[in-house]
Amino acid sequence: MSIYVYQIFVIKQDKFKEAIENLKAIxxxxxEQYDHTVEILSPITGADHTYALLTKYEGLAEMELQDKKMFDDENYLKLIGDFFLQHIAEGSMNTQIFRSLNEIKNS
Structure with missing residues (x-):
């Protein structure tokens, strides 16, 4: 059953160009390195500097495995650390986890 992690955050206006570059690098x-897919979502309406990451995993166990691998990887920690500390507004991160109902069989 597919799991989707939806993370929204506000990019600091004075760090916009650097933040987008960092986000694309992440x-x-x-x-390329992990067994999941990540999409960057940009706003069409609403707050102009509110962006999102949408990550798809094959299941909860796979999400936990990939997260462990990422947080054991020094290169990833450097990328994400710079992003969180320098490019997004403090306290603006919100994470939600969803599962796909399309894959649940009706009895």
Whole structure:
């Protein structure tokens, strides 16, 4: 059953260009190094500097395994550390986890 992790955050206006570059590097690194897919979502309406990451995993166990691998990886920790500390507004991160109902069989 697919699991989706939806993380929204506000990018600091004075760090916008650097934040987008960092965000794209995080996306590329995760898509190439780990067994999940990451998409960057940009706003069409609403708050202009509120962006999101949408990550798809094959299940909860896979999410936990991939997260463990990421947080044991010094290169990933450097990328994500710079992003969180320098490019997003403090306290703006919100994470939600969803599962796909499309894969649940009706009895």
């Amino acid at each position: 996306q590329k690194f995760r898509n």
